[in-house]
Amino acid sequence: xxxILIVDDERDIRELxxxxxxxxxxxxxxxxxxxETMAEINTEAPALIxxxxxxxxxxxxxxxxxKTVKRDNPDVPVVIISGHGNIEIAVAAIKQxxxxxxxxxxxxxxxxxxxRRAMETSRLRRENQNLKRRDVATSEMIGTSxxxxxxxxxxxxxxxxxxxxxxxxxxxSGKEVAARYIHAHSARASAPFVTVNCAGVAxxxxxxxxxxxxxxxxxxxxxxxxxxxxxVIYFDEVAxxxxxxxxxxxxxLVDQQFTRVGGTDKVRVDLRVIxxxxxxxxxxxxxxxxxxxxxxxxxxxxxAVPSLEERREDIPLLAEHFIAEFNASQGLPQRALTEDAVAxxxxxxxxxxxxxxxxxxxxxxILGDGTxxxxxxxxxxxxxxxxDEGRVVLSGALATLPLRExxxxxxxxxxxxxxxxxxxNISRTxxxxxxxxxxxxxxxxxxxxxxxxxxGVRVAHVDEEVEAAG
Numbered sequence: 001x002x003x004i005l006i007v008d009d010e011r012d013i014r015e016l017x018x019x020x021x022x023x024x025x026x027x028x029x030x031x032x033x034x035x036e037t038m039a040e041i042n043t044e045a046p047a048l049i050x051x052x053x054x055x056x057x058x059x060x061x062x063x064x065x066x067k068t069v070k071r072d073n074p075d076v077p078v079v080i081i082s083g084h085g086n087i088e089i090a091v092a093a094i095k096q097x098x099x100x101x102x103x104x105x106x107x108x109x110x111x112x113x114x115x116r117r118a119m120e121t122s123r124l125r126r127e128n129q130n131l132k133r134r135d136v137a138t139s140e141m142i143g144t145s146x147x148x149x150x151x152x153x154x155x156x157x158x159x160x161x162x163x164x165x166x167x168x169x170x171x172x173s174g175k176e177v178a179a180r181y182i183h184a185h186s187a188r189a190s191a192p193f194v195t196v197n198c199a200g201v202a203x204x205x206x207x208x209x210x211x212x213x214x215x216x217x218x219x220x221x222x223x224x225x226x227x228x229x230x231x232v233i234y235f236d237e238v239a240x241x242x243x244x245x246x247x248x249x250x251x252x253l254v255d256q257q258f259t260r261v262g263g264t265d266k267v268r269v270d271l272r273v274i275x276x277x278x279x280x281x282x283x284x285x286x287x288x289x290x291x292x293x294x295x296x297x298x299x300x301x302x303x304a305v306p307s308l309e310e311r312r313e314d315i316p317l318l319a320e321h322f323i324a325e326f327n328a329s330q331g332l333p334q335r336a337l338t339e340d341a342v343a344x345x346x347x348x349x350x351x352x353x354x355x356x357x358x359x360x361x362x363x364x365x366i367l368g369d370g371t372x373x374x375x376x377x378x379x380x381x382x383x384x385x386x387x388d389e390g391r392v393v394l395s396g397a398l399a400t401l402p403l404r405e406x407x408x409x410x411x412x413x414x415x416x417x418x419x420x421x422x423x424x425n426i427s428r429t430x431x432x433x434x435x436x437x438x439x440x441x442x443x444x445x446x447x448x449x450x451x452x453x454x455x456g457v458r459v460a461h462v463d464e465e466v467e468a469a470g
Contacts, residue, residue, distance in 0.1 A: 003026070003027035003028055003029055003046050003047060004021055004026050004027070004028050004029070004046055004047060004048045004049070004050060004115070005028075005029045005030075005031060005037070005040055005041070005046040005048070005049045005050070006018055006021075006028055006029070006030050006031070006049075006050045007030075007031045007032075007036075007037050007049060007050065007051045007052055007055070007062075007065070008032070008050075008052040008055075008081070009032050009033065009052065009054070009055045009056045009057070009058065010052075011032070013052075013104075014030045014032070015030070017050060017111075018030060020108055020111075020112075021115070024112060026115075029046065032055075032058075033055055033057060033058035033059070034055065034058045034059045034060035034061075034064070034065050035058075035059060037049075037051075037065055038065075038068070038265075041069065041072075041073065041076075042265065042266050042268065043268070044268065045073045045075075045076055045268075046076060047076070047119055047122070048076065048077050048078075048079065048115060048118055048119050048122070049069060049076060049077070049078045049079070050079050050081060050115075051065060051066060051078050051079070051080055051081070051098075052080075052081055052082060053080060053081075053082040053084075053089060053093070054082065054083070054084060062080060062082070062093075063092060063093065063096060066078055066080070066093065066096045066097065066098055067096055067097075069097075070096060070097035071219060071220050072220060072265055072267070074097070074220075075122060075125060076122070077099040077118040077119065077121065077122045078097065078098050078099060079098065079099055079100050079101075079102060079111075079114055079115065079118060080093040080098045080100070080101045080102070081101075081102050081103075081104055081106060082101070082103060082104060083103070083104035083105075089101075099114070099118040099121070100114045100118065102114060139177060139180035139181045139183065139184040140177075140181075140321075141155075141177065141178070141181050142314065142317055142318050142321045143311060143313075143314035143317060143318070144313065144314065144317065145311040145312075145313040145314045145423055146423060147306040147310045147311045148306070148311050148314055151178070151303070151304075151305060151306060154303050155178055155181050155182055155185075155303065156185070158182055158301050158303070159181075159182050159185040159186045160186075162272050163300045163301050164253075164272070164273045164274070164275070164297065164298055164299075164300040164301065165179075165182060165273075165274045165275070165300070165301045165302075165303060166274075166275050166276070166277070166298050166299040166300075166301070166302045166303070167179060167274065167275065167276040167277075167303050167304075167305055168276070168277055168278070168302065168303070168304050168305065169276075169278065169304055169305030169306065169307065170278050170307050170353055171278045171352065171353065171355070172308075172352045172353035172354055172355030172356055173278075173305045173306065173307050173308065173353040173354060174305055174353070174354045175236075175276040175278075175305050176195070176234070176236060176276065178303070178305055179193075179232070179234045179274045179276065180193060182232075182274060183231070183232045183234075183272075183274075186232075186272070188230065188231050188232055188272060191229075191230040191231030191232070192227060192228050192229075192230070192231035192232070193228075193231055193232045193234065194224050194227050194228035194231065194232070194233050194234065195234045195236055196209070196210065196224055196233060196234065196235050196236060197236050197237070198235055198236060198237050198238055198239075198240040198241040199236075199237045199240040203242040203244075203245075206241070206242050206245045207244075207245055207248065207261055208223065208261050209223060209224060210223050210224055210225050210245065210248075210249070211223045211225060211226075211248075211258050211259070211260050211261055212225075212226055212260040212261065212263075212267075213260055213261040213262050213263070214260050214261070214262040214263035215262055220260065220263075221260075223260065225252065225258065225267075225269055225271065226260075226267060226269060228269070228271055229269045229270060229271065230270050230271075231271070231272070232271070232272045232273075232274055233271050233272070233273055233274075234274045234275070234276070235273065235274070235275040235276070235298075236276055237276060237277055237278065237279075238275040238276065238277050238298065239277045239279040239281060239284050239289075239290055243288075243289065243290075243291070246290065246291045246294050247291060247294075249294065250291065250293055250294045250297060252269070253273065253294075253297045253298075254297075256268060256269055256270065256271070257269065273298065275298045275299075281295050281299075307350075307353050308350040308353040308354055308356075308357060309349075309350060309353075309420070310459070311423075312346045312420055312421045312422075312423070313346075313421075313422065313423045315342070315345050315346050315357065316337060316342050316345070316346075318354060318357055318358075319337060319342075319345060319357065319361055320337065322357070322358050322361040322362070323335060323337075323361060323365065326361065326362055326365055332362070332365040332366065333365060333368075333370075333371040334371075335365065335368070335371060335372065335373060335374050336373040336374070337373065337374050338373045338374060338375050338376065340375060340376040341373075341374045341375055341376045341378070341379060343376070343421075344376045344379050345357075345379065346421040347417045347418070347421055348379075348380075360379070360380070364378050364379065408447065411443070411447060412447045412448070412449060412462065414433075415429070415433070415440075415443070415444060415447065415449055415460070416449060416460050416461070416462070418432060418433055419449075419451065419458075419460035420459060420460050423458065424451050424458020424459055424460060425458070426440060426441070426451075444460075448462055448463040449461070449462060449463070450462075450463045
């Protein structure tokens, strides 16, 4: 969308206007009739159209072409020129959406002024629409842990290309934040980022939502693909996309064009595609609920987003970030975290991952007492103790074991939790639990606890032989 399309049935006039504009630094394309015009527009929409009303040997006249352009490409300004102009024709053209009307023979300086104003107006309108369309959700990545750094390194690499990315990871782990990070640090950062909630759209409406529609009553209604033109389309939980829609999306990825529901004209789009899923797509392919061809098209660069359990070291940073965010957006108190609260948060189970942590922080800030530091007693899991302060409530399984076995099971689970809390760092774990490092190593060996590398970090787990024996 960077050149000017000149439409006139007189070759001399087309070439004269083209020469003048190219001398002024503009790129141009030429067309002599409606068929050539529509072919040029469908190949790539121009920045502006200079259109003659009267076109010999043309299927459509200038007014018909104007109507079609304003229907399908409303952002493209059209300047009408005519050697048989009158007030009625000029008014009709303006009513149909023309930017201006210039009568032949035209003044070159006047034509250039109109063109520059039209293109500037169009540019400002597009920028305004893009700003309205762009979701301002955060693209800020938070963390210092090894899995986080590994993820960030992968994201930084893919920002430099237009390759399709497939983000995998459990629900709530931050896949959309990662997608927005790619967009924000890419050459498409100023263009739209449009999210398709594949699980949230009714299957019978998915095609209208994606491709848009054309109806006699409402005219053209652009879909999400069209809205994302020039930017990023993000398929959130792509495994939930209806099977019928998958084949059509596959066609779009191949051709970079589609037809609106109820329409006939081809709409060309320039898109970068990012997808995400928390499901095993290999299993979905075997179950015939996901097309293998689409999977291979989307999964050019697979990137795994770690769960919160894999990056427990980041929990304090994330919690502090959310506290500051809620303070700025909702006016909730800016509270610090006590060491006990941090320790408890790092040992909690987080099936909802980062999203669950964010919700927990918001709940504590809303329901908490005062503006002082957040204490462990305000966090879920502590209130069950009731008035029996200081008591440890046993699980049913632990309570049924003899003392020696119960103690061994508790020690094993406790040390597993602490080691993973500190990212597999044995020295930090030993310091926290109050043991010499050598003593901790002996204890771990006796309990059958080992560490191994996973996603760039040491993770503690029970030795397979010990687990099998148990």
